[in-house]
Amino acid sequence: EAAVTQSPRSKVAVTGGKVTLSCHQTNNHDYMYWYRQDTGHGLRLIHYSYVADSTEKGDIPDGYKASRPSQENFSLILELASLSQTAVYFCASSDRAYSGNTLYFGEGSRLIVV
């Protein structure tokens, strides 16, 4: 079974503060993703990466940065957290060479910005 772990699982941050969400996968997958989920919406892609030391913008990248220092690790960075960034964030990985785009998700990180 694929393993994607996120940390922290829950965080309360102050408006204007910096938040880093970390993701670690042990699947040997090339592709990693950060999504956010808001009530009434499906998951929306923030950033993704298909190789270490490179990241790409997803559908809603504004206000977020990403870092992929290694194949296993992918971080999402909120330099100046805002109230609108309160959401649940999911990290995922996939091996595009295997069975299409089957995604393996982490358990989510609940961020509350106050």
Add this chain to the structure above:
Amino acid sequence: GDQVEQSPSALSLHEGTGSALRCNFTTTMRAVQWFRKNSRGSLINLFYLASGTKENGRLKSAFDSKERYSTLHIRDAQLEDSGTYFCAADPPSGSWQLIFGSGTQLTVMP
């Protein structure tokens, strides 16, 4: 507009009954995945379909790329089936980012 429309947004079933969730697509998709959010918040992959149907236990999914829809059928619903279900579509060639539906909150009642 949204490329993936999932319905219903909420569904209540009594144990032992069944129903279907549906996702309509505004364009031709290469494939679809169905997920369930488990009690720990993680998304569990239920099905991946590039065409046709797949069945796993009490769940069955179908995908028709030409008609632009996918369904997830649940039969003999059990209490543990409660949760949020998402479909996610694999866009046409050139883009490999999944587009998620807004989810269906399923509640199974005794």
